[in-house]
Amino acid sequence: MRSQYLWTASRKEENVSxxxxxxxxxxxxxxxxPESGQKRGWQEDCSNQSSAIHIQKASxxxxxxIPCVPPEPEAMASATLLKSSFLPKKAEWGATRQAAAxxxxxxxxxxxxxxxxxxxxxxxxxxxxxxTTHIDPWMNNHLKVLLIIINxxxxxxxxxxxxxxxxxxxxxxxDESNATCGKRLASIGLENTEANRQAYRxxxxxxxxxxxxxxxxxxFEETLxxxxxxxxxxxxxxxxxxxxxxxxxxxxxxxxxxxxxxxWCQGLDGLASREAAYYQAGARxxxxxxxVSIPNGPSELxxxxxxxxxxxxxxxxxxNGLVPIVEPExxxxxxxxxxxxxxxxxxxxxxxxxxMAENNVMFEGILLKPSMVxxxxxxxxxxxxxxxxEYTLKLxxxxxxxxVPGIMFLSGGQSEVEATQNLNAMxxxxxxxxxxxxxxxxxxxxxxxxxxxxxxxxxxxxxxxLLRAKANSLAQLGKYTSDGEAAEAxxxxxxxxxxx
Amino acid sequence: LxxxxxxxxxxxxxxxxxxxxxxxxxxRLSSINVENVESNRQALRELLFTAPGAFxxxxxxxxFEETLxxxxxxxxPFVDLxxxxxxxxxxxxxxxxxxxxxxxxxxxxxxLDSLGARCAKYYEAGARxxxxxxxLKIGAAGEPSELxxxxxxxxxxxxxxxxxxNGLVPIVEPExxxxxxxxIKTCAAVTERVLAAVYKSLNDHKVLxxxxxxxxxxxxxxxxxxxxxxxxxxxxxxxAxxxxxxxxVPGVVFLSGGQSEEAATQNLNAMxxxxxxxxxxxxxSFGRALQQSTLKKWLGxxxxxxxxxxxxxxRCKANSEATLGKYAGSGDGDxxxxxxxxxxxxxx
Numbered sequence: 001m002r003s004q005y006l007w008t009a010s011r012k013e014e015n016v017s018x019x020x021x022x023x024x025x026x027x028x029x030x031x032x033x034p035e036s037g038q039k040r041g042w043q044e045d046c047s048n049q050s051s052a053i054h055i056q057k058a059s060x061x062x063x064x065x066i067p068c069v070p071p072e073p074e075a076m077a078s079a080t081l082l083k084s085s086f087l088p089k090k091a092e093w094g095a096t097r098q099a100a101a102x103x104x105x106x107x108x109x110x111x112x113x114x115x116x117x118x119x120x121x122x123x124x125x126x127x128x129x130x131x132t133t134h135i136d137p138w139m140n141n142h143l144k145v146l147l148i149i150i151n152x153x154x155x156x157x158x159x160x161x162x163x164x165x166x167x168x169x170x171x172x173x174x175d176e177s178n179a180t181c182g183k184r185l186a187s188i189g190l191e192n193t194e195a196n197r198q199a200y201r202x203x204x205x206x207x208x209x210x211x212x213x214x215x216x217x218x219x220f221e222e223t224l225x226x227x228x229x230x231x232x233x234x235x236x237x238x239x240x241x242x243x244x245x246x247x248x249x250x251x252x253x254x255x256x257x258x259x260x261x262x263x264w265c266q267g268l269d270g271l272a273s274r275e276a277a278y279y280q281a282g283a284r285x286x287x288x289x290x291x292v293s294i295p296n297g298p299s300e301l302x303x304x305x306x307x308x309x310x311x312x313x314x315x316x317x318x319x320n321g322l323v324p325i326v327e328p329e330x331x332x333x334x335x336x337x338x339x340x341x342x343x344x345x346x347x348x349x350x351x352x353x354x355x356m357a358e359n360n361v362m363f364e365g366i367l368l369k370p371s372m373v374x375x376x377x378x379x380x381x382x383x384x385x386x387x388x389x390e391y392t393l394k395l396x397x398x399x400x401x402x403x404v405p406g407i408m409f410l411s412g413g414q415s416e417v418e419a420t421q422n423l424n425a426m427x428x429x430x431x432x433x434x435x436x437x438x439x440x441x442x443x444x445x446x447x448x449x450x451x452x453x454x455x456x457x458x459x460x461x462x463x464x465x466l467l468r469a470k471a472n473s474l475a476q477l478g479k480y481t482s483d484g485e486a487a488e489a490x491x492x493x494x495x496x497x498x499x500x
Numbered sequence: 501l502x503x504x505x506x507x508x509x510x511x512x513x514x515x516x517x518x519x520x521x522x523x524x525x526x527x528r529l530s531s532i533n534v535e536n537v538e539s540n541r542q543a544l545r546e547l548l549f550t551a552p553g554a555f556x557x558x559x560x561x562x563x564f565e566e567t568l569x570x571x572x573x574x575x576x577p578f579v580d581l582x583x584x585x586x587x588x589x590x591x592x593x594x595x596x597x598x599x600x601x602x603x604x605x606x607x608x609x610x611x612l613d614s615l616g617a618r619c620a621k622y623y624e625a626g627a628r629x630x631x632x633x634x635x636l637k638i639g640a641a642g643e644p645s646e647l648x649x650x651x652x653x654x655x656x657x658x659x660x661x662x663x664x665x666n667g668l669v670p671i672v673e674p675e676x677x678x679x680x681x682x683x684i685k686t687c688a689a690v691t692e693r694v695l696a697a698v699y700k701s702l703n704d705h706k707v708l709x710x711x712x713x714x715x716x717x718x719x720x721x722x723x724x725x726x727x728x729x730x731x732x733x734x735x736x737x738x739x740a741x742x743x744x745x746x747x748x749v750p751g752v753v754f755l756s757g758g759q760s761e762e763a764a765t766q767n768l769n770a771m772x773x774x775x776x777x778x779x780x781x782x783x784x785s786f787g788r789a790l791q792q793s794t795l796k797k798w799l800g801x802x803x804x805x806x807x808x809x810x811x812x813x814x815r816c817k818a819n820s821e822a823t824l825g826k827y828a829g830s831g832d833g834d835x836x837x838x839x840x841x842x843x844x845x846x847x848x
Contacts, residue, residue, distance in 0.1 A: 350703035357696035363743050394748075398709050402779050403742040432747045432779040 116321040120365030123244060123284045124323045125165045125405030125434070164244055164285060164323070164367060165406025168473045169215035170437035171325075173410075174204055174444070175248035175287060177220055184444075190453040194222070202228045202237075203451060204444070207462035211242035213469035218246040218287050218325075218438070225281060235282040246285035246325070247278045249313070253291060262302040265290035265309050268316070275320035285323040285367070288313045294344055294376065295334040303351055311355035318365055325408070325438070327369035328352055332413045332494055334376030338383050341373050342391050349399035363403040369438050370395075371412050372422055377494045385418075389425035396433070406434040411442035413494035416468055417485050420475045427478035436476045441493045443468045501711030502750075504628050505669045508588055508713060509751025509781045512820050513559035515671075517755075517787035518545060519592035519631060521564055528791075534800035538566070546572050547798060548791070551809035555585035557820035562590040562631050562671075562785070569625065579626035590629035590671070591622045593659070597635050604641060606648035609634045609655050612662070619666035629669040631715070632659040637677045638690050638722065644676070649697045657701035664708055671785070673715035674698050675755055679844060680722035688719045688736045695744035709748040715785050716741070717757050718767050723842050730763075734770035738778060747779035754782070756789030758842035764789040765818045765827055772825035783823045788841045790815050 164171065176184060181200075182192030190196050201223050204210075217238055224247050227233050238245045249271060253263035265288065275286060290306040292298045306328050317324035328348050330341060349370070356363070373391035375383050383391075396407065411419040419442040426435050443465065451461035474480040508515065520528060525544070526536035534540050545567050548554070561582055568591055571577050582589045593615060597607035609632060619630060634652035636644040656672050663670035674694050676687065695716065702709065719736040721728055741752060756764040764786060771782050784790075793815065798808035821827040 346703065350700060354696060354700040357692070357744070397748040398746050399703070400746060401743050402745075402747055402777055403739070432777055 116318065117362060117365065119284075119321060120318055120323050120362065121405075123164060124365050124367055125163055164216040164408075165434040165436070166215050167434070168477050169213055170439070170472055170476055171216040171218060171246070171408050172204065172210075172214045172243075172443055172469070173218045173287075173438050173440035174201060174223070175218040175220045175246075176440065177248075177252070178222065181220070184448060185453075188448060188452050196453070197222065198226055198228070199453075200448075200451070201226065201234060203458060203461055204447070204465060205234055205237045205241070205243075207465050207469075210466065210469060213466070213473035214241075214243050216244040216246050216285060216438075218248055218285075219283070220248055221278075224278060224283060233282075239282070244284050245282050246287060247283040247322070248289075249275060249278070249286045249317070249322075250288040250290070256302055256305060259302045259305075260296045260299050262293055262296050262299060263291055264302070264305045268309065268312055271313065271316045272320055275317055275322050279321045283322060285325060286313075286317045287325040287327060287369070289327045289329060289369075292328060292330045292344065292348055293333065294330065294336050294340060298344060298348075303348055307348065307351035307355045310352055311359040311361065314356055314361045314366055315359040318362060323365055323367060324361075325367045325369045326352065326356070327410065329369075329410060329412060330371045332371070332374070332377045335378045335380075336376040337379055337381060338373060338375045338387065338391055341375065342395060345370070345373055345395050346399060349395065353399065353401070363401055364405065366404060367406045367408055368400065368404060369408050369410050372409055372414075374414075374422075377413065385421040385425040388422045389428070392422075393426055393431070396431070396435075400433060402432040404433050406436060408436045408438035411437070411439045411493075413492070414442060415492045416442045416445055417482060418492070420468075420471045420480055421482060423472060424475035424478060424480040427476055429478075434476075437472045439468075439472065443472070445491075445493060501664055501667070501669050501708060504588060505711050505713055506750045508559045508629065508669070509753075509783065510559050511781050511783070512824055513557055514783040514819055514823060515560040515562060515590070515753050515785035516548065516558050516790055516816075517562045517631075517785050518548060518567065518791070519562040519564045519590075520787065521592075521596075522566065525564075528795060529800070532795055532799050540800065541566070542570050542573075543800075544795075544798070545570065545578065547805055547808055548794070548812060549578055549581055551812045551816075553813050554809075554816045555587050557816040558587050559783075560588040560590050560629060560785075562592055562629075563627070564592055565622075568622065568627060577626075583626060588628045589626055590631060591627040591668070592633075593618060593622070593630045593663070594632040597633075600648060600651060603645055603648055604639060604643060606637065606643060606645060607635050608648070608651045612655065612658055615659065615662045616666055619663055619668050623667045627668060629671060629713070630659075630663045631671045631673060632656060633673045633675060635675050635677065636690075636694055638680050638682050638686060640680075644690065644694065649694055650701075653694070653697040653701040656698055657705040657707060660702060660707045660712060661705050664711055669711055669713065670707075671713045671715045671753065672698060672702070673755065675715075675757060676717050678717070678720055678723045678757055678842065681724040682722040683725055684719060684721045684728055684732065684736055687717075687721065688740050691716065691719050691737075691740045692744055695740065699744060699746065709746060710750065712749060714745060714749055714752045714780075715755055716752065718754055718759075718764075718771075720759075720767075723758070723844065730766040730770035733767045734774050737767075738771055738774050738776055738782075741780070742776070742778070745780060749780050751781045751783055753785035756784070756786045756841070758840070759789060760838050760840045761786075761789045761792055761815055762838045763840075765815075765822045766829070768819060769822035769825060769827035772823055781823065784819045786819065790819070792839070792841055 178192065178197070181197050185192050185196055185200070205217065219234070223234055224245070228237070235245045249267060250265050251267040253265055256262045256264040267288065278286070288310060290309055292303060292306055296302070310326050310328060314324040314326055330345055330348060372388050373395055374388050375381055400407065409423060414422070419437070419439060423435070423437055446468065447461045447465040450464045451457050471480055522536070522541070525541055529536050529540055529544070549561070550572065563578070567578060568589070572581060579589045593611055594609045595611035597609050600606050600608050611632065622630070632655070634656050636648055636652060638644065652674060656674060660670035660672055676690055676694060702712070718733055719740050720733050745752065754768060759767070764784070768782065768784055790812070794808045794812040797811045798804050818827055
């Protein structure tokens with residue numbers, strides 16, 4: 001089988017340069033140009049052999065097919081490889097098929113095991129006893145291999161709270177981009193200046209005892225490097241509180257060409273070097289939010305793109321020491337019922353896990369941030385917390401391997417109380433993974449309103465935050481009751497066509 | 501489907517794989533110099549199914565088509581015998597493997613044609629679960645190839661869906677052969693790759709995972725490689741499963757694939773002793789590893805039946821204890837039990 005392909009796939013108009021493959025018949029050389037900053041890559045020396053690279057554009061999936069037969073001189077086409085002259089003549093077809101018995105070729109592919117494997121697991125979850133990982137069989141013998149096994153054990157109160165997936169704790173998502181933060185500030189009549197953003201974030205992270213209920217905080221880039229007015233780094237305050245700092249690393253949603261008006265998430269370019277820098281600044285986990293819209297289909301393309309982007313991001317994050325939080329948000333917008341959400345969610349998660357497996361992502365070192373399975377916001381039939389819990393748990397049981405340590409749900413526009421109740425319903429019996437929260441609006445809403453931008457309201461605002469954090473902490477332990485919840489907390493926060 | 505699957509996965513019980521095709525059972529019988537005729541095949545199966553006490557440790561038995569319609573010597577259909585004893589009868593439904601052209605000796609499994617109709621028929625005959633064996637191998641050139649993995653995964657998914665449509669719980673069996681000189685890490689990586697592809701296909705085909713069982717290989721070094729201890733095998737195997745098998749699957753019933761009876765039991769035991777969260781039960785679906793020493797005791801002679809049945813009971817009990825992590829090892833050092841059952845390039 002002779003295979004001569006010229007293939008360049010680049011999507012420059014979307015500011016992403018994908019892989020570029022060039023196959024020169026004269027030189028018989030093949031190069032794979034990895035994304036910049038990435039340490040992975042493979043080279044193949046195929047000096048007397050030809051091989052084929054198949055790229056299925058729809059799924060961005062790379063396979064190497066290796067039947068290798070030295071090409072016969074008369075079969076070599078010219079450099080403009082798209083001529084049909086390389087196709088065998090009909091008469092030869094039988095003969096060439098016989099001759100093309102594949103000779104096995106060993107390709108040395110270097111897939112580096114993450115040097116951060118141990119740390120990733122420790123950040124994600126509690127005590128790992130033994131540490132051994134393995135690598136895909138395409139590896140060189142001299143590479144180090146370790147396989148990770150996690151033991152779940154009871155966390156004693158005195159145990160150092162280093163891990164994100166610890167009982168009774170969840171994540172505070174405070175990674176609103178400047179534009180989004182501006183909307184929040186505007187809602188309480190404040191101007192969107194750095195000083196105001198700094199004041200607000202300082203308020204959040206210095207709430208006393210926050211670390212009892214919050215294990216991690218997702219920051220925006222600006223916040224990662226920010227200090228308080230007293231000159232103390234926000235990251236340091238978090239660490240002192242026993243809260244692991246995390247960082248949003250995606251670059252937002254843009255329209256997905258060729259889809260049904262859907263979006264995809266940018267951010268892979270230079271991701272590795274950015275994450276390495278964030279690691280230096282103290283971040284230990286990362287977040288990437290992509291969306292899937294049910295009213296728009298979702299189209300097969302959009303689902304695949306979402307899943308593949310997450311898988312790439314997860315692999316790169318692990319390579320640079322950050323635990324990736326994998327967030328394919330299925331938007332609340334729509335009139336669909338809970339069954340439809342369930343169906344779409346199953347598909348999305350099947351794709352996501354498969355692509356992550358293909359990208360050699362280590363599941364013991366990731367966290368998930370799914371949306372709960374609920375009816376659409378405009379659906380006539382509302383669902384009780386028990387129904388939401390039933391569907392969501394069924395989804396998790398069918399799609400999430402037990403190796404994943406933690407699942408931290410997003411609130412996505414539910415009211416503060418709704419989000420807490422649903423979480424509580426899910427934790428009424430033990431689960432194979434830590435089922436917790438990663439809330440933004442559902443933690444901050446009342447706090448923000450209470451603050452109103454006035455320093456004298458600081459304590460009251462922090463108390464409001466702690467109140468919600470504690471409620472959700474109890475929900476994580478399955479012990480929450482909604483007695484005493486204020487009316488405001490029950491107010492829905494769904495905004496149609498909300499863009500972050 | 502869910503109820504049946506859950507029952508088969510009861511801790512403390514497992515599956516006897518007695519579904520050797522006529523050709524394969526012929527090899528077993530010839531190894532003890534017994535002629536491969538229907539009466540002998542029936543006699544062997546009757547020996548196994550009437551072993552006193554064995555049913556306490558078995559939740560299912562996989563049968564070959566011939567056996568599904570056979571009766572015991574006193575005229576009772578085997579299926580009824582099993583069902584009365586609380587053992588679910590199952591049926592092998594695949595039609596063997598064929599080579600995939602263009603690969604280096606890799607195979608795909610046949611049997612999808614009219615599978616739905618056949619399953620319906622088997623259901624009527626009393627079967628409640630089915631088995632389909634996909635075979636993959638690890639090779640120096642990176643086998644299993646993407647093509648082989650995809651093919652076999654898709655085949656398994658189609659089979660599973662058809663079974664469920666006709667009331668049978670599908671046992672999904674992607675066996676990765678031990679043949680080769682690879683180390684345990686390679687086997688682990690390949691197992692994870694294959695299981696990920698299998699579950700992707702099952703999910704894409706909308707198979708009800710709660711109504712399936714998985715029959716994987718244990719993660720071991722290749723047959724030509726140095727042996728490792730049961731704890732190591734247990735760690736790698738459980739890690740691979742934790743990374744690929746969703747908790748919705750009620751049970752994982754391992755194949756023995758040429759391990760000796762004793763080794764298979766020890767490995768299973770080690771896995772169940774591992775202090776790690778395993779949301780599925782880990783049990784057995786052994787063929788050779790349950791029958792080997794029994795066969796050697798029987799030798800085809802009526803007078804040996806009782807002794808052979810006693811041997812069979814010993815193995816069933818041992819594996820039952822292994823599923824609970826309580827197996828203490830066979831103190832008697834039975835040589836037959838420790839004999840490796842590996843045959844290079846074994847063809848079923």
